[in-house]
Amino acid sequence: MTEKLSEATRGPLLDPLFAAGWSMVEGRDAITKVYLFAGFDEAFGWMTRAAIWAEKWNHHPEWRNIYNRVWVVLTTHDVGGLSAQDAKLARKMDALFGRGE
Numbered sequence: 001m002t003e004k005l006s007e008a009t010r011g012p013l014l015d016p017l018f019a020a021g022w023s024m025v026e027g028r029d030a031i032t033k034v035y036l037f038a039g040f041d042e043a044f045g046w047m048t049r050a051a052i053w054a055e056k057w058n059h060h061p062e063w064r065n066i067y068n069r070v071w072v073v074l075t076t077h078d079v080g081g082l083s084a085q086d087a088k089l090a091r092k093m094d095a096l097f098g099r100g101e
Contacts, residue, residue: 004029004079005087013087020094029081030062030073031090035097037068046070049096050089059085061093 005013014022014031022033037043043065054060062073074090076083 002076002079002083002085004076004081004083009084010082013084014082017087017090017094022090025073025075028073028075030075031082031086032071032073033090033093035070035072035093037070040065040067043068043070046096050093053092053096054089057085057089059089061089 017031022031024030025032035043035046037046047063047065047070050061059076062075064071072093074086075081076085
């Protein structure tokens with residue numbers, strides 16, 4: 001069962017993500033990042049690859065796309081905040097963005 005991150009586990013899981021450009025969402029226990037692509041087709045292709053992993057892991061992002069930008073927010077609604085699943089999906093999204101699939 002997924003659990004909300006404890007104070008002890010937050011640093012080790014979230015600090016590397018903050019170093020990679022993720023940040024906390026103001027007023028929520030959630031993280032966010034904006035990805036910038038060369039064009040719409042690249043952005044949408046990345047979203048498709050990320051969606052496959054999100055579906056496989058049954059952990060779906062809040063996101064939106066306008067042309068070559070994708071805004072992502074990750075939180076675990078079932079636990080009312082951040083869980084290890086959010087960190088896992090954030091790492092996968094970064095890897096897909098860096099083409100380290």
